[in-house]
Amino acid sequence: MIIKRKCWTKRVCCRKALQIFKILCLVQCVVVTILYLVIFYEDSNDVQNQIIETFNSEQPYLTTFDKMTFSNQSEKTVAVWTTFFRSHSWLHNINSAFLSCTHKCRAVNEKGALYSDALLFHYQRYDLHVHQLPKRNPDQIWIIYLMEPTIYIERNVVELNSVFNWTMSYRRDSTVYAPYGSFIRRRSDTETKPFLNRTKFAFAVFSRCDDFGKRYRIVRELQKYVNIDVYGSCGHLKCDVRSQGCLSTEKAQDYLFKLSFENSHCKDYVTEKLWFSLKQGVVPVVNWVKGQEETRVNSSHVINLYDFHTIKDLAKYLKSVAANQSLYNSYLTWRQELDVETSHFHSFCNLCQKLHQSTVRRQVYSKFSGWVTNDVCPKYKFVQKIRAWIDRWILFPIGL
Ligand SMILES: *[C@@H]1O[C@H](CO)[C@@H](O)[C@H](O)[C@H]1NC(C)=O
Ligand SMILES: *[C@@H]1O[C@H](CO)[C@@H](O)[C@H](O)[C@H]1NC(C)=O
Ligand SMILES: *[C@@H]1O[C@H](CO)[C@@H](O)[C@H](O)[C@H]1NC(C)=O
Ligand SMILES: *[C@@H]1O[C@H](CO)[C@@H](O)[C@H](O)[C@H]1NC(C)=O
Numbered sequence: 001m002i003i004k005r006k007c008w009t010k011r012v013c014c015r016k017a018l019q020i021f022k023i024l025c026l027v028q029c030v031v032v033t034i035l036y037l038v039i040f041y042e043d044s045n046d047v048q049n050q051i052i053e054t055f056n057s058e059q060p061y062l063t064t065f066d067k068m069t070f071s072n073q074s075e076k077t078v079a080v081w082t083t084f085f086r087s088h089s090w091l092h093n094i095n096s097a098f099l100s101c102t103h104k105c106r107a108v109n110e111k112g113a114l115y116s117d118a119l120l121f122h123y124q125r126y127d128l129h130v131h132q133l134p135k136r137n138p139d140q141i142w143i144i145y146l147m148e149p150t151i152y153i154e155r156n157v158v159e160l161n162s163v164f165n166w167t168m169s170y171r172r173d174s175t176v177y178a179p180y181g182s183f184i185r186r187r188s189d190t191e192t193k194p195f196l197n198r199t200k201f202a203f204a205v206f207s208r209c210d211d212f213g214k215r216y217r218i219v220r221e222l223q224k225y226v227n228i229d230v231y232g233s234c235g236h237l238k239c240d241v242r243s244q245g246c247l248s249t250e251k252a253q254d255y256l257f258k259l260s261f262e263n264s265h266c267k268d269y270v271t272e273k274l275w276f277s278l279k280q281g282v283v284p285v286v287n288w289v290k291g292q293e294e295t296r297v298n299s300s301h302v303i304n305l306y307d308f309h310t311i312k313d314l315a316k317y318l319k320s321v322a323a324n325q326s327l328y329n330s331y332l333t334w335r336q337e338l339d340v341e342t343s344h345f346h347s348f349c350n351l352c353q354k355l356h357q358s359t360v361r362r363q364v365y366s367k368f369s370g371w372v373t374n375d376v377c378p379k380y381k382f383v384q385k386i387r388a389w390i391d392r393w394i395l396f397p398i399g400l
């Protein structure tokens, strides 16, 4: 009897164990399949984007109407309808930027929207609510301001079709060009530290650890050949995040180079990372792909990683520049005549100027979503985010 019972329990145990084993196998199978899909599934959208890129014009996204004569006022007003990263203070920033423009312009808050010449909206998800748009006056120009690269835009862009008349962004195909920085005439003397006083090789500032540009991989590879100090919340060194570019100009100029890598490879996407290092007088090393270049900047200002076949070649070149005073200084000669403007708001004079045209063609971005996604980088997808996460936090740490 006892033996029988033992046997019986054993068999149940066995069966239970087998069942658990089966379930575990199944779970493992599912997990591996998902991982496999996420890592190796090729985005059909990438190819599509490349095709769209070849005709590269804003025309297909616009519907144009008759010409409109602007009211003849000496001052144009822009009503700021949304917040800017949830803050209202950009109204003041825009007004201070307007002070230095050739024409007169003024920003007002949303209460002035009824009588303003233009309305300004910030594209960010928390700022722009599609169900809270004002009543439309067809003589007013609705302007969307966007400074984020396509790949990080998580919102549904289709709902914004046929809403905005003008775009304002760092993309050169926007109605109002608003780059992150610009060259200006130099007014004061340059305070560039001499070549011989620069005792350190290169530094980088990373505030986000993972990114679609996979900067962490480039830096790790580069560190095999040269010394790179990494600052920021994702680096081993701390710096003052409130100061432009994190290091003071004095400290930045201890270095020969700064890795001014962008976090993603989108059309014209060149940010203050470039402009800060130009302003601070440290030679920028950039990671621009085709279609991403800043056309006002060339090989006499920056060194581009993608001009080299391998990271090792880049390291070799950097070392040769670091060993040759005249070659190094040739990257800084532009500083004798030019300085850099890096405020987010400096390009509001472009807007002001555009508002002072006597006539404009009425237009609306009827396929705004098409304009946004006409880019060299793919549009945001959750699967890419997971893929990026796996690459950064699973594959990268184990050296893959
Ligand atoms: C516009 O205003 C200027 C002066 O502010 C005046 O000289 C000009 O004649 C005006 N033009 C029209 C079309 O009203
Ligand atoms: C460069 O270094 C020399 C010697 O260490 C020092 O006397 C000089 O003040 C330094 N110049 C600058 C601009 O930092
Ligand atoms: C780079 O651009 C500047 C003007 O911004 C120009 O003077 C210079 O010749 C250009 N250099 C090269 C190498 O293309
Ligand atoms: C240093 O660079 C210059 C170009 O700026 C070049 O003409 C010169 O030959 C280089 N010197 C050495 C020692 O490589």
Ligand SMILES: *[C@@H]1O[C@H](CO)[C@@H](O)[C@H](O)[C@H]1NC(C)=O
Residues within 6 Å of the ligand: 065, 068, 138, 139, 140, 141, 142, 162, 163, 164, 165, 361, 362, 363, 364
């Ligand atoms: C702006 O777009 C709206 C909506 O299509 C249109 O009715 C209006 O005429 C446009 N205005 C201008 C100034 O382009």
